[in-house]
Structures are given as C-alpha cells and as structure tokens.
Amino acid sequence: MTSPARFAPPRHAGSKAAARPATLAGAAGLLALVAAGCGDSRSVAPVSGVVTLDGAPLAGARVNTQPISPTDAPDAGVGSFAVTDDTGHYELELVSPPRPGAVVGTHVVRIKKLNDRYVAGREDAPLRGPSQLPAEAFDGSLRLTVPAEGTDQADFALESGRRP
Template sequence: MRSFGMALSIIGLLAVGALGCGSQGNIAPVTGTITLDGAPLEGAAVSFQPIASEGELTVSGMGSYGKTDAQGHYSLKLIETDGEGASVGSHRVQVSVAEEQAGDALTTDKVPSRYRGFDSELTFDVPSSGTETANFDLTTKRKR
C-alpha cells in the first residue's frame, strides 16, 4: 500500500513537471493599451487566461496579469513565475477596475461586466513573436 501511494506521488510530480515544461518554451512578451470610452484606463487589472483548444480538457499554458498605468499601458507577467510575457495561443482577457464608494465598504467596477470574469467577451491570440499591440478599446455602451 505504501509503494502504491509513492507511485501515485511520482506520477503526479511527473504530470506537473510535464505541464510546466510544455508551457515555458512558448512564452512571448505582451504589452498594450486599454481605453474606456476613448480615455486611457488607469489602474485596471488585466489578466490573460489561455483557452483550451477544442477537444482538450486543460488549458495550454499558465495565465498572465498586468496593471495599467496613467496612460492605460500594461505589460504582462506570468502568474506562477512573475516572468515577463504570456503563453503563446488564444486567451480569454479580463479587465477590471474596482473603486470604493464614498462612505460605503462596497466596491463598484467602472468596467462593464462584459469585459470582466470568466465569461468576458474579450479574447486575444498571442503570437510566438510577442506583441506590443494587445490593445483594447472598451466602451460603457454596447455598439449597435
């Protein structure tokens, strides 16, 4: 019984190692700018989460994050290692800016819900060469 548990532990470590090795070789630098209704979106949390290819059960790499400056510019870092960039491939992109309401402990987000969370309508394909133009022009009103 003890050897069975050890075998499961070794298999688990090998699986985690294989996932890590596969994604590390496919990292590319990603920067861009985010605007909201034409103005730079300062202080926005930006996240890129790889989207699993059709027929795959898991995503193809680790997620990335960044934060916009006063000009709405951001650079991505890998969540697990803080290395620069993002995994090559398709990503779901989430953007959020939490604000505290005056005299209230609740927070609001000036970014519309369609750009936040796991069901964000934003996507981006990270090329193997990287990009400096992962730009998103968000709007508070839907375009018709």
C-alpha cells in the same frame, strides 16, 4: 544453551541493497529532467498594450488573461496579469513562474478597475452599483491571441455606453 545463529542472506540482483543504486540513479535522472524545464514546454511571448474607456486611458485597471486549450485539455497553461499605468499601458507577466509575457495562443481576458469590488468567487458580479466598465470587460467574452513573436498592440478599447 547456544545462541541463535545470525543468518545474512546472500546479496543478489533482487535485493534491496542492490536496488538502491538504481533507485538513486532514477531519482537523479528525474530531477535533471525537471530542472531542465521539461515540466512545461509551452512557449511564452512578450505582450503589452493599452486599455481605454470611452477613448481615454484607463489607469489602475487589472488585466488578467487565461489561455484557452485548442483541444479542450484541462490545463491550457499559466495565466498572466498586469496593472495599467496612468496612460492605460500594461505589460503582461506570467503568474507562475513570474516572468514577462503570456503563453502563446488564445486567451480569455478580464479587465477590472482596481477600485471596483466583486462578490467573492463571482468575478462577473460587481458588489456595489454598476461598474464603470462594460460587462464585456469582466464577463469573459474578450479574447486575445498571443502570436509566437509577441505583440505590443494588445489594445482593448472599452465603451461604457455613458457617452452623451
């Protein structure tokens, strides 16, 4: 009885072995594009300002911004956040990747006091009693336009309505 002959087909342009270098070259090219930052070309600019409540600095407030797409595209960009210091001053930082600034364009702004609690998934509904902040601070009606050169005057003067 003879053993079966081993058959090796000839390599040609359509074979898997010939395609492997092309696949590796394509993957390396894609990796180079991603590493170069082609994944997100939105401009980011520095943004800072002061938040006041009834004319006094609002310390310990969380400022969150989310870009609004001018074309109703589903992804307008990464949001930014900050916490105000004792003078009410804040400097925005991108959520991801973490770096100073905000995406250039118009944003929805929500401001919350760190000691206020909210219903999970309902950032517009304080959990206990009335918030010391007016509804406009957290209902999504505040807007911020981030210019290409950035701004250090993104101020929010909130009024509680509790003034005598």
